[in-house]
Amino acid sequence: MKSITSPDTRRNGRSVPVLVDGLFQTIPVGAIPKSQVNHAHGVTRDGIQVNSAKWAKYGDSVVLMSESGHALSITAPEAEILAVQLTQSFGYDVTAPKSA
Numbered sequence: 534m535k536s537i538t539s540p541d542t543r544r545n546g547r548s549v550p551v552l553v554d555g556l557f558q559t560i561p562v563g564a565i566p567k568s569q570v571n572h573a574h575g576v577t578r579d580g581i582q583v584n585s586a587k588w589a590k591y592g593d594s595v596v597l598m599s600e601s602g603h604a605l606s607i608t609a610p611e612a613e614i615l616a617v618q619l620t621q622s623f624g625y626d627v628t629a630p631k632s633a
Contacts, residue, residue: 549606553592562604565589565596578623 550557573586585600595612597605607615617627 549594549596549604551592551594551596551606552608553594555593560591562596562598565591570598 548559548561550559569589569591571588572584573588574584576582587598587600589596589598590609591606593609594606595609597607617629620627
């Protein structure tokens with residue numbers, strides 16, 4: 534089983550390490566094309582409106598960005614597991630898609 538662990542990725546928005554073609558490289562957050570940045574707008578199950586969170590897939594990594602300028606990057610496999618476990622912790626049912 535392949536194991537990937539991200540380096541320490543807590544940054545104040547200037548740059549983050551990302552995994553591209555099997556190698557970690559540091560990129561400025563501003564270098565991520567705007568077309569790849571997704572805005573997480575919506576209403577939580579408790580009725581809280583969220584308009585600020587942003588995320589992008591870049592290479593084999595996922596970069597999370599806040600309006601306050603903080604950014605965090607993790608590998609895509611780490612993001613997949615985190616997303617499932619985090620979503621389940623909020624009480625949602627999650628079913629994994631079938632492998633290709």
